[in-house]
Amino acid sequence: MAGGFTIGRYVFVSYLLVILAALLFITGLTSNTVGRLYSEHILKSLEAQAGLAREMLLAEPELAEDPDGARALCDRIHRATGTRVSLVLPSGAVIADTDRPAETLDNHADRGEIRDALALGGGKSERFSATLRQNMIYKALAVPGPPEAPRAVVRLAMPVTEARAALGRVRLIVLAAGGLASLLAVAVSMAVSRFISRPLNEMKAGMQRYARGDFSSPIRLARPVEIASLCEAMNGMAEQLDDRIRTIIKDRNQQEAVLSSMVEGVIAVDNQGRIVSHNDAAVRLTGIPFGAAPGALLRDVASGTPLHQFVAQILDSARPRESEFGSLSQGGRILQVHGSVLRDARGQGMGAVVVLNDVTRLRRLEQVRRDFVANVSHELRTPITSIKGFVETLLDGALDDPADARHFLEIVAKQSDRLNAILGDLLTLSRIEEGEEKASIELEVAPVRDTLENAVQLCAKKAAAKEIELVLDCGAETRARINPSLLEQAVSNLIDNAVKYSPSGSRVLVAAAAGRDGVAVRVEDRGCGIAAEHVPRLFERFYRVDKARSRSLGGTGLGLAIVKHVVTAHGGRVSVESVPGAGSTFSIHLPPP
Known part of the structure; x- marks a missing residue:
């Protein structure tokens, strides 16, 4: 069907959709996984750095009570890690911070990471920092002190924007890889669709040749194996079809040759009286132009003729019929007509066939023969009757009268000569006709x-x-x-x-x-x-x-x-x-x- 999707397009679109869906799924999954892993990595990094800061505070416990020393330690850790470092007392007071002066900061006792660190030894959170006006990731560890309470809490923080930027770079890399994979998938799907479409297109071209009746060029495909097998089956079917078409054409030509060479007229009609076949002899014998309108009804081209009525009777009765049309008295043609029912392979009536024989010459010869017999009988009867009558007269006594006897005998002799002349002419005519038939007359x-x-x-x-x-x-x-x-x-x-x-x-x-x-x-x-x-x-x-x-x-x-x-x-x-x-x-x- 024109304008529809080809198999190649279906394969291409299907492959492309499946691959794109897979890539989207993999990209999303990878992005989430990488993001989660990266966040865990950041937290672990912050925890490790916080642990390092705690160890440094444990080595110098007096720094927890020395704001300047605590600030110097926080700055040193900040320079080493690039993170925000805060030192918070158990009361929540900030004694040192790398991003803001400690005295400007609020009490951090209500911060979640601080509470967890004081209660559990460590805490983490991600929230908006009112001080820095941005989202931050926090990791806090308690610095052990007297057994009854922690000495202080060291807290490290990193802006979420940096983590998200890093995560964005990772996702960009993943998306770039997915894009390249998609382009590769498009190329592969196009190649696969062409690989499938090419033999199918060749098969289509071959079938179009077969449809036009050209069986000279079989379809040659070596792969794929399935399509090659299909091509072999189609080629075999084409060979059989070619043989059958040739046989049908040969039979049709033989039939046309036989019909055209027949001196008898042949007319075939279907059950509706529609002309399906005829030969030239039928037109010549009847003078009806059967072929003027192909498929025409017999009643339209031969309306009112004995032939139309004859065929109608065969179709109505479904029985063979025989008749003669014409008359010698009008100097016309006499046709002997035989009609029978056409039947299919199941014996069902499918129409009628009529054979027309020109018997004009035969009927004329029969008429001539009848006239000849009648004329010969009449011509011979006259002299024979005359001879018989005069002989009977002589036998009745005229023989005794010489004058009458001579007169009667002269008449008998004359009639005998006439009878001999008729027989002689008949024999002469017979010899001439025999010579004509045998072409034995020498010239x-x-x-x-x-x-x-x-x-x-x-x-x-x-x-x-x-x-x-x-x-x-x-x-x-x-x-x-x-x-x-x-x-x-x-x-x-x-x-x-x-x-x-x-x-x-x-x-x-x-x-x-x-x-x-x-x-x-x-x-x-x-x-x-x-x-x-x-x-x-x-x-x-x-x-x-x-x-x-x-x-x-x-x-x-x-x-x-x-x-x-x-x-x-x-x-x-x-x-x-x-x-x-x-x-x-x-x-x-x-x-x-």
Whole structure:
């Protein structure tokens, strides 16, 4: 937390407070002890000096009655000790004093030290001296005399100020020593706090690197042992965390790679319907921008769509569901949707996942297959029914009439030819489709004119019968990568249709030209033309613009389907331009060689 106390500060302050408290206690205790000892020393010194003065008086007992001699003795002791010396008689009268004339002094019988000395042989006191106007320390000793009473009392005194000055000097020394010790304690506590804080700061820096995802530089600390052990544990934890993060990132990248490469759309939501994951295929298939607002609710981005209702049903029922959206009749996309409940490790529902499959092509193929089966059945039923009917007529007796029998047999032969043509075109179409799937159709770079000439020759007889002129416009240098036999069949189918639907005496143009995008082969007629609504389905199997006219002209309904598959096998495309009543132009576009 910013601005808080660090461990180093706590250690520093704690050490400092403890050391200062100890120093204060020691200083106070030392000061009191030294003061007491010094006072005892002063008293002992005064007692020793007083004892010396008493011995001198015992050596000269007559001085107790000689004021001048007593004064001289007191002065001599004063000069030797520097103390105030007084000689007091048992009556309390002062006969000699070094600081004041004896006759000016009051009777000292009431002084405590004098009373104790007279009564006990010695006394001491500390009190204010009215004579000297200051506090004094007194020590008094009785000078023995006759057995019945002391001869005199010798008293030595020292000003308290001198004792206190001496004691102050002692205390100053103690305080100075304590101050130095405090400074040393501050330095030591700072050193200890830094010693503790430095590895902790290094650990902090290392943990900040770990928090940023940088596990390349482990924390290296050799001491203290406890912190070094903690660093080793943290480094081990960081290695495990790094491994787990790498594993999670790897799994996430693999998951994203799998989802992004899937052609199926995947959408995952939580229990509240909030989008938690999706892939690009889901956006492409549904057209819903799931990623426009991260964490958005599905009902907000897909409101009113079948998908939202589908997911809501899964979340409500907690059971898998399957459905399909879309319709081929509207030319739209058909999506097969599978949904199931997402569960956590404890089996509790945590949302739903939906997988979208684009089955448009499959459903279209199924529709084409159904239409194909129906169309084939219908196309085959007509000649078979005709053949069966005329055969039954022949068996019923028409065979006995040569004229009718021949007519019926010609019809049977014609329908058989029609049935054979349908089967032949179906087999041709099947072989072409098989070649497309296996990529086994062999292509070669060859002149296009030769193939077009062969196709024109195949249709020349039918064109001549209708007095239709076939015109070929193709340079000998025009070349393309083709399968000559297949391209010949495709072009001949287009020419055959042009001849069928063109009026007598008209012209059909077969042209080819090379361009930047390849070679374009064009079959142009001046026939009845094709209405625009029929053009999209023109190349489907068995699709006829005019069914009655097509059958009367001998068409199988597979010619243009064969053209489309042949062109597709060449890697090209086929197109048609038509104006009803003015004619049609079919174009085959082949890629450059």
